[in-house]
Amino acid sequence: DTAVSQTPKYLVTQMGNDKSIKCEQNLGHDTMYWYKQDSKKFLKIMFSYNNKELIINETVPNRFSPKSPDKAHLNLHINSLELGDSAVYFCASSLAGLDTDTQYFGPGTRLTVL
Amino acid sequence: QKEVEQDPGPLSVPEGAIVSLNCTYSNSAFQYFMWYRQYSRKGPELLMYTYSSGNKEDGRFTAQVDKSSKYISLFIRDSQPSDSATYLCAMSPPRGWGKLQFGAGTQVVVTP
Known part of the structure; x- marks a missing residue:
């Protein structure tokens, strides 16, 4: 009965590789988000999708590409991984993306780039 | 300077x-x-939500x-x-489409 799930939970890879992180929510929400949390615990929004449409697209290297095949899924693909990409990536979802909607976070994917 | 400032702690209390x-x-x-609460190696969860000023x-x-x-507390x-x-404190402007700005988070340790 997990609300927001992410796979994988841990990802260790070499510089220059391409990797994907998957996110799924079973809450029936319309809006999904990707956040990056760095080593100092600072949580920063990267992207959001509402009903498969890109809504928020922060200043993020274009090596990061989100993809929403349907409103229950939001994946994050990262090309040519760099050391600075090491972080915990959180997926979240909310009912409609309104300011008053609660965002529900997944458990995170801990990415380590060697 | 970040838009949202928060002392990272740790804050230790009995x-x-x-x-x-x-x-x-x-x-x-x-x-x-x-305000979101985040346990170690878990995702943040919403604790409290306030609109505009007040308690x-x-x-x-x-x-x-x-x-x-x-200032929020x-x-x-x-x-x-x-x-x-x-x-973690978080805040957003109107019509922000859920674009939250987070503080860096304060680690709290409550000792028995």
Whole structure:
């Protein structure tokens, strides 16, 4: 009965590789988000999708590409991984993306780039 | 300078004490203010939500917003060891589509 799930939970890879992180929510929400949390615990929004449409697209290297095949899924693909990409990536979802909607976070994917 | 400033701590208190957390911000457009709790190796979960200025109480938790000073607070009464976590403030302007600006988080340790 997990609300927001992410796979994988841990990802260790070499510089220059391409990797994907998957996110799924079973809450029936319309809006999904990707956040990056760095080593100092600072949580920063990267992207959001509402009903498969890109809504928020922060200043993020274009090596990061989100993809929403349907409103229950939001994946994050990262090309040519760099050391600075090491972080915990959180997926979240909310009912409609309104300011008053609660965002529900997944458990995170801990990415380590060697 | 970050839009939202929060002391990272750690803040260590004995069980039963009042925990006082706060954030300052620079963007006067922020209208929605939240506190999230994050346990180690878990995702953040919403604790309190306040719109504009004022106080809100929920059990042992009280959130305060002072927009004139651009300052928000969270108080935890009768703290328990299970309250040990990182507390993140977050805020957003109107029509932000959920674009939250987070503080860096304050680590709280409640010792038995």
